[in-house]
Amino acid sequence: MSSRLAVEIAGLKLSNPTMLAAGILGLSGSLLKEIANAGVGAVVTKSVGLKSRSGYSNPTVVQVGCGLLNAVGLPNPGIHQFVKEITEAKTLEVPLIVSVYGFSSEEFAEVSSYAVKAGANALELNVSCPHVEKTGSEIGQDPRLVREVVMEVKRRVEKPVLVKLTPNVDDIIEVAKAAVEGGADAITAINTIRAMAINVETAHPVLANKIGGLSGPAIKPIAVRCVYEICREVNVPVIGCGGIATWRDAVEFMLAGASAVQVGTAIAFRGLEVFKSINRGINLYLKEKGFRSVKDIVGLSHRC
Amino acid sequence: MSVYPIAVNSLRIVNILEVVRESPTVKTFIFRDRLCGSAAPGQFVMVWIPGVDEVPMSLSGIGSDGVCSISVGLVGEATRAIHKLEKGDCFGVRGPFGRGFSFGRRKVMIVGGGTGLAPLSALTDKIVKIDADVTFLFGAKTRDELLFYNRMGRVPLGEVRVVAATEDGSYGFQGLVTDVAEEMLGKERFDVVYACGPELMMYKVFLLAERHRIPIEVSLERLMRCAIGLCGSCVIGKYRVCKDGPVFSGEQLREVKDELGRFKRDFDGSKISV
Numbered sequence: 001m002s003s004r005l006a007v008e009i010a011g012l013k014l015s016n017p018t019m020l021a022a023g024i025l026g027l028s029g030s031l032l033k034e035i036a037n038a039g040v041g042a043v044v045t046k047s048v049g050l051k052s053r054s055g056y057s058n059p060t061v062v063q064v065g066c067g068l069l070n071a072v073g074l075p076n077p078g079i080h081q082f083v084k085e086i087t088e089a090k091t092l093e094v095p096l097i098v099s100v101y102g103f104s105s106e107e108f109a110e111v112s113s114y115a116v117k118a119g120a121n122a123l124e125l126n127v128s129c130p131h132v133e134k135t136g137s138e139i140g141q142d143p144r145l146v147r148e149v150v151m152e153v154k155r156r157v158e159k160p161v162l163v164k165l166t167p168n169v170d171d172i173i174e175v176a177k178a179a180v181e182g183g184a185d186a187i188t189a190i191n192t193i194r195a196m197a198i199n200v201e202t203a204h205p206v207l208a209n210k211i212g213g214l215s216g217p218a219i220k221p222i223a224v225r226c227v228y229e230i231c232r233e234v235n236v237p238v239i240g241c242g243g244i245a246t247w248r249d250a251v252e253f254m255l256a257g258a259s260a261v262q263v264g265t266a267i268a269f270r271g272l273e274v275f276k277s278i279n280r281g282i283n284l285y286l287k288e289k290g291f292r293s294v295k296d297i298v299g300l301s302h303r304c
Numbered sequence: 305m306s307v308y309p310i311a312v313n314s315l316r317i318v319n320i321l322e323v324v325r326e327s328p329t330v331k332t333f334i335f336r337d338r339l340c341g342s343a344a345p346g347q348f349v350m351v352w353i354p355g356v357d358e359v360p361m362s363l364s365g366i367g368s369d370g371v372c373s374i375s376v377g378l379v380g381e382a383t384r385a386i387h388k389l390e391k392g393d394c395f396g397v398r399g400p401f402g403r404g405f406s407f408g409r410r411k412v413m414i415v416g417g418g419t420g421l422a423p424l425s426a427l428t429d430k431i432v433k434i435d436a437d438v439t440f441l442f443g444a445k446t447r448d449e450l451l452f453y454n455r456m457g458r459v460p461l462g463e464v465r466v467v468a469a470t471e472d473g474s475y476g477f478q479g480l481v482t483d484v485a486e487e488m489l490g491k492e493r494f495d496v497v498y499a500c501g502p503e504l505m506m507y508k509v510f511l512l513a514e515r516h517r518i519p520i521e522v523s524l525e526r527l528m529r530c531a532i533g534l535c536g537s538c539v540i541g542k543y544r545v546c547k548d549g550p551v552f553s554g555e556q557l558r559e560v561k562d563e564l565g566r567f568k569r570d571f572d573g574s575k576i577s578v
Contacts, residue, residue, distance in 0.1 A: 025533075025535070025544075028536060028569070028573070031536055031539050031544070034542040046573070053572055054572050057357050058357050058358035061534065062315065063309050063310065063314060063315070066309070067308070068534075075537075075571055075572050075573055076573055077574035078572070081574050199315065201394070202317060204354035206315065208357070208358075264534070265534070267533065267534060268533055268534045269310060
């Protein structure tokens with residue numbers, strides 16, 4: 001892979017700016033390895049908490065007009081079981097970022113500290129899952145709580161802390177600032193948008209949980225706007241996430257100010273090859289435009 | 305370039321055309337769906353029972369006119385709800401998904417047990433049309449649970465040799481279907497073995513095929529949620545059963561030998577024994 005694509009985010013060295021988004025495939029060490037081999041710059045695991053959760057009944061993932069709707073319900077075996085998978089994935093050649101959720105700042109910190117002890121290179125705090133009560137976006141919608149959670153985690157672990165934000169707020173800038181005040185080393189924007197689908201033949205909401213989060217192309221313009229707004233106001237790297245399926249999408253996010261991009265939903269449509277394909281496209285774009293590094297295009301649109 | 309959406313992943317509501325009782329615990333539900341009609345044997349669909357659950361089911365019948373079927377054993381809440389459905393009722397369907405069986409070999413052994421016989425029934429319908437020499441070994445605990453056995457006798461399948469094994473000896477050979485397979489593989493040369501059934505049965509058949517150096521394809525079952533390769537619920541080794549399977553080759557099974565027949569993932573992602 002071209003050195004033109006290398007980036008550094010919060011001290012993490014990535015060979016290219018693509019990352020596996022949280023919530024996708026990342027519950028087993030073996031699959032994380034498979035994804036690392038697919039040419040990704042870093043992987044983020046599925047979110048893990050203190051205790052095991054089975055998640056919701058199916059349907060948990062529904063295809064809608066231009067994206068996917070999901071309410072999986074944070075299934076995970078709990079950090080004490082999950083450390084085995086982290087240990088298995090430790091031999092990855094790319095940074096391993098463990099996504100963490102909790103029902104209190106203490107829980108966030110406790111899970112984070114176990115994850116780091118097991119070998120996580122960084123953490124991504126999930127204060128943005130839109131479909132589980134008392135955690136996720138219920139925390140992420142309150143800047144004060146976000147600051148408290150990040151501070152508590154930073155107090156307990158030495159590794160970089162990314163904070164993934166929800167777009168389901170009036171003012172995402174305010175939440176981003178609170179995260180940075182708490183000590184966040186980077187911001188990931190955005191998680192899914194609260195949404196719903198109803199089947200007209202049966203009048204049933206399709207998701208078992210009725211309400212879930214929308215991902216995919218439908219939310220890309222919203223995510224681009226969030227990244228654009230956030231990186232004007234904070235001095236930490238922003239990682240773009242939301243509807244990225246092609247190199248054009250990735251470049252657009254970087255022009256908006258993202259230092260790296262996360263890909264999730266597009267894996268369903270383009271397979272794990274999506275990472276290599278995006279990287280090839282970014283590389284060609286840089287070459288054609290005469291940029292020596294992908295870092296040179298980060299935030300370029302702000303000059304206009 | 306738009307890559308969305310996945311055509312087969314659209315949710316369709318289908319009406320039940322007919323319900324056939326196959327055994328005391330298994331019913332076949334016949335419905336019409338154009339996309340399912342284009343499925344390959346071994347592919348599966350996600351069946352949605354509104355308000356209850358959505359579960360993976362192999363197609364047990366695939367008609368090019370779109371008339372297809374699923375055969376459902378009673379195993380839990382979702383299958384109990386499906387069993388209550390009658391002719392004229394409806395359910396939701398997405399799919400077909402995954403990789404089905406491959407064809408083209410002449411002398412074929414099929415080994416099936418329990419509701420694992422469902423995809424093998426669709427497979428047999430297809431391969432008898434391409435002039436294969438088929439030996440079909442049916443396994444069940446008891447005579448009443450020998451699924452599709454009579455159907456195989458009914459259809460004009462001159463070339464299909466059918467052998468039944470029941471654990472209680474109430475019909476056919478007394479013992480495990482894998483014992484019959486072992487004996488036959490010792491005497492005759494087959495070009496391929498297809499298997500579907502309880503995982504320990506499939507593991508045994510895999511070992512037999514390995515010993516006799518015969519290509520094998522088995523259809524695995526794991527917990528499934530999204531069915532489109534995203535959620536990771538159906539992981540086995542480096543594979544996703546919904547995307548890379550459900551039908552796996554002997555080479556692939558070798559790569560997941562440490563998991564096959566031993567453990568699978570539970571709803572919370574933790575490992576539990578098969």
